[in-house]
Amino acid sequence: MALTFADEAIIVTNPEVSSVRDSDRILGIIQAKSRRALNGEEPVKEHLLITRYVPKRVEDARCCRTPTCRKFCGFR
Numbered sequence: 572m573a574l575t576f577a578d579e580a581i582i583v584t585n586p587e588v589s590s591v592r593d594s595d596r597i598l599g600i601i602q603a604k605s606r607r608a609l610n611g612e613e614p615v616k617e618h619l620l621i622t623r624y625v626p627k628r629v630e631d632a633r634c635c636r637t638p639t640c641r642k643f644c645g646f647r
Contacts, residue, residue, distance in 0.1 A: 572604070574600065574601050574604065574605055574615075575604065575605060575606050576605075576606055577601065577605055577607075577615050578607075578615065578616065579615060579616040579617075579618065580598075580601050580615050580616070580617050580618065581618045581620055582594045582597060582598060582617060582618065582619050582620065582644070583620045583622060584619065584620070584621055584622070584640065584644075585621070585622055585623045585634075586621055586623070586624055586628075586629065586634035586635045586636075586637070586640055587633075587634055587635070588635060591635055591639075591640050591643050591644065592643075594619070594644055595643055595644045595645070598617060598644055598645060601615050601617070602614060602615070617646070619640065619641060619644055619646055621637060621640055624637070
């Protein structure tokens with residue numbers, strides 16, 4: 572897998588709940604299965620990119636707010 576030798580990971584997600592859950596799942600795999608994790612090294616640097624963010628959909632509660640996406644994926 573490409574993630575095995577990654578030093579950095581850019582996780583791209585949409586603000587819909589199902590997409591954010593999938594992103595969280597991928598982050599968990601990276602944290603557990605990367606070479607860095609298996610060797611006890613410094614973790615892979617992770618970045619979260621939220622696409623298709625439409626404020627109107629957030630106001631209508633059809634999408635997650637940015638802080639919610641970040642929190643769900645374990646970003647501070």
